[in-house]
Each structure stands twice: as C-alpha cells, then as structure tokens.
Amino acid sequence: MADSRRVTTTQFAILDSIRSQVLDEGVGLSEEQVLDVLRLPDEALEPLLELAHEVRMRWCGPEVEVEGIISLKTGGCPEDCHFCSQSGLFDSPVRSAWLDVPSLVEAAKQTAKTGATEFCIVAAVRGPNERLMAQVAAGIAAIKDEVDINIACSLGMLTPEQVDQLAAMGVHRYNHNLETARSHFPNVVTTHTWEERWETLSLVREAGMEVCCGGILGMGESMEQRAEFAGQLAALTPDEVPLNFLNPRPGTPFGDLEPLDARDALRAVAAFRLALPRTVLRFAGGREITLGDLGARQGLLGGINAVIVGNYLTTLGRPAESDIDLLGELQMPIKALSETI
Template identity: 65%
Template sequence: MTDILDRIRATTLATGASLPYDGLVEVLNLPDERLEEMAALAHEVRLAWAGDLIEVEGIISLKTGGCGEDCSFCSQSGLFTQSPVRAVTLDVGELVEAAKQSAKNGATEFCIVAAVRGPDERLLDQVEAAIQAIWQEVDINISASLGILTPEQVQRLQAMGVNRYNHNLETARSHFPNIVSTHTWEERHQTLRMVREAGMEVCSGGIIGMGETLEQRAEFATQLAELAPEEAPMNFLDPRPGTPLAEQRIVTRGEAARTIAAFRFAMPATILRFAGGRELTLGDDGTEAALLGGMNAIIAGNYLTTLGRPAEDDLDMLDRMQLPIKPVSRV
C-alpha cells in the first residue's frame, strides 16, 4: 500500500475529493515525526480548495443557561445543578452593540445563539427584531444557532435573512447516545437537511475529546463530509465544572493537529473554524501552527460560556502571519 500522505497528494490535493474513512484513520494514527509534513499538506489542501482568506466571526448568546437538554459537555444545561452558569437573556440593544464590536474586530459573520432545544415564537420574534436592528447599523452577515427546528421555523429564519444556520452534530453518530439522551443525532441531522433545502448555508461541527475513539473521530469527519457544510466549527473540549465531562482529559496538541488535518482532508473546501477550547489545547503558538495546518477561520473574542483570547490579539496574529482576512460581502 502506498503512503497515506502520498495518496492524499494524488487524490484530495489534486482533485478536491474527500479522503474516505480508512484514510482518515491512518492520518489520525500518524507518528509524531510526520506531523510537520502532515500539517504542511493540510495547508496545501486548504489553499487549493478553500482559498487563502481567513474568515473571522463574532458570536453572542441571546439566551444563556437554563436549557432542558442534557448534553454532557454543556454548562448551560439546567439539569446540571452544580454548573455555575445561570439563565440570562439579552435585549436587542445589547445584541446590536455586540454586532458592532464584532464588525470592529474584522468579523464578516455574527452568530446569534440561544441555549434551547428549539425556539418558540417569542424567541424567534426577538431574533427577527435583533436582525432588523443590527442591519440598520452594521454591515455584517447574520447567522443563527437556535437548536432543533420545524419546517415552518426554517422558512421563517430564511425569510428573516439568516445567511447561515449552525447546529452541530457534536460527535460521531455512534458516540452521540453516550453524550446526549434528551434528543437524537438524527433530529439534529434533519434540521440541517431542512436548512440546506431552504437555501441557507449549513454550519455544523462539534467537539473533539468527549471520550470518542480515533475511529469515531474519523467516522465523525466522514459524516460531516457527507453533509457538506459550508462551515464546520471545531471545538476541543474545555471540561466545564458541574457537567458529566468535568473530569475528562484534555486533548493533546498532537491529537489536535492530527484531527484538524483529518477534517481538512475530509472536507477540502469547507470553512474549518476554530471554536472553543483552542486556547486550552493549543495555546498561542499552536493556534498559529494550525492556521498553517488546515484551519481557515476563527471566532474572535469570547465564546458562549468560556473565555477566548482578546480579539485584538487574534487580529494582530493574523497581521503578523500575513494571513488575509475575508471582507464582508452581504448575502
């Protein structure tokens, strides 16, 4: 059998074809001495099929905490009574100010997030009012992450002008029941299918390091590739106090590098966005290395319930690395 990186050069790099499951498993098992070569190839694939621009995004939680679902990684679940996160809801003015700050930080996309199983009419009314108010003052694309949707809710969000809808599959289908019991992987997948059919862009990724095997990481990358999301957020578990995964070990830097490369080889043209946990798993120098190892987007500033790096630091980093930032093009 030919070497896995040579096969990737001949297929994924040359044609843009997704690397299949067996090849992803090989990548995830590469020895440390091949990490530099692997990362360089992942960067080549990114440049060839996703371009050289870096996309910056800001996120804001419209409704934080008090969620009735039992996602084991999430400190926003109201079922985990030891979690320090409590329910908070922002008003429209606060969302507008957050969007302004995101645009100031170079963001082309602003994502409105709510910790819910799915939105009710009151929440959708708030989102609609926020979008209208933001667009009166800020030139930025709006995305949303509001949980599991009905067909009618999908159509309403599309009519509001939501450009991209986020609903993470979170992990491999085979591992999902170990992480969540109050809803299914299939329900999440159905929401994303309806979003795609309505003409909105699909944003779906997940969290690495929730006790899944390397084979399940390859399975997850394959399932995302089949979904063909425009964007795939990559989180690395930052164990949260009071959650069932509070004592889970942190993903090592080598594991993270292999996983980023594997996801790039699985999805050559997708926006792979750094999300939560990169500071803990990779640190500053590891983040820079990963932007030359397959990643092509970041969230600037803080996340939903954890702190990120100051947005100014990320922008300085991109400038120092001479990585061009994608300009705003309202969809």
C-alpha cells in the same frame, strides 16, 4: 530499531498516497483514510500539517473568515448535552439570562470593528419558542439597520415553519452541530437524537441557508469514532465546520475529562481539512486550553481558514486583537464582507 523505522516510513507513505487525491483532485479522504491519518506518529505531524495547509490554500485560498458570537439566551436549557454548562439539568455555575436587543446590536457593532464578516446569535434551547423567535426577529432587524455584517443563528432544532421564518429574516447561515460521531452520540446526549439534529440541517439546506455543522473533539470518543465523524460531516457537505475541543466545565458529566492532547488536536485539524478540502474549517471553542497560542499559529498553517474571535458562550477565548494580529503576521487576509454575502 529497524522495525520502528520501517513502520514510520510506511506511515509517512500515507501522505504521499493521498496527496494527489486531495491536493490535485480536491477529493476528500474516506473514513478509512482519515483513520490512517489520525494514527500517524508524532514525527509525521509537521508534513501532515504542511499538506493540509497546501490543500487549504489550493481549494479555499489564503483568506480567513472571522466571526463573533453572542448568546441571546444563556443557561436553563432542558437538554442534557454532557459537555455543556448551560444545561439546566446540571449543577453548573451558569444561570439563565436573556440579552436585550440594544445589547445585541452593540455586540454586533463591536464584532464588526474587529473585521469580522459574520455575527452569530446563539440561544441555549432545545428549539426556539415564539418568544425567542420574536426576539431574534427584532434583533436581526435592529442589527441590519445599523451594522453591515452577515447574520447567522444557532437556536437548536427547528420546525419547517421556523426554518422558513429565519430564511425570510435574512439569516445567512445556520449552525447546528452534530457534536460527534453517530455511534458516540448516545454517550454525549440522551434527551434527543443525532437523527433529529440531522433533520434540522436538512431543512436548513432546503430553505437555501448555508449549513454550519461541526462538533467537539475530546469527549471520550475513540480514534475510529473521530474518523467516523469526519466521514459523516463530509457526507453532509456543510458550508462550514466549526471544530471545538472539549473545555471541561465544572458541574457537567464531562467536567473531569482531560483536555485533548495538543498533537492529537492538530492531527484532527489536518485530517478534517483533508476530509473536507473545500469547506470553511473554523477554529472554535477550547482551542486556547488545548493548543495555546502556538496552536493558533499551527492550526492556521495546518488547514484552518476561519476563526471565532473573542469570547465564546460561557468560556473565555483569545483577545480578538491577538488573532487579527496573527493573521496579519501570517499574511492571511481577512475575508471581505462583499465576498461572503
């Protein structure tokens, strides 16, 4: 019993040792420090979340950025991302479909009504072809005519010419997830490389668009690889990191994996906040199945400062009203549009 107490006390001391570094100086944790945090016992979860919340409030403030997403092209993707039901290589129930421009505009209007300041247009592709780029251009122009909202895109891997085109269209932020640690990536995707994704992100930054890059936790990665991923994201210094949790999809290679334990998920939320103290850290897909309603509250009080409201690309999310009501209850104002442009 004494030994157990001694170990726990030592592990709690980790929080004291990193407090000044992250909270006072705003310097994110190293990969090794992240691993120490991820290994903290359940008894340390509450003080860990409290520290992550303090860091979020100190370096990001109380405001929460709200975003809605819509799929312009669903399904039929040629890539084999093992978590994704939109891959045309897997026997999943998702079928290929395109959304027309009027529907895109209506989705943007509904998103804006929730108080969201960001609307992300997503397509299930390796990278956009001319048809998709033309559809995106038409959609963005139509949205800008009718809706006062920032527009983001997530269209896969880009060429330098496509990056310039999107920047010229007024795309505010580009999302392209690294998905997982570099060492684990070949176990998740085999049809393209982690380095190819990194190259697109570099092009996006050079073009002046904000970089949105995160991934999915719970895809069979080790604790060490989870820490590696946090370190690699910190090296990228993205403007936003969406944290997804695997929601196993029928017919995909990861369809039989168990959802991540809620306590491990919350530890990861806090650890990523401590690794990225100044970054927009967004709750994204899978939080409902992994954390439930209680987890939404704990995450927002444990480092999260942005949420995707409503449904995701092929899975259901929490009703937008539930998240908006929760933000009001927690006295966390929604970030104003004028402050995100």
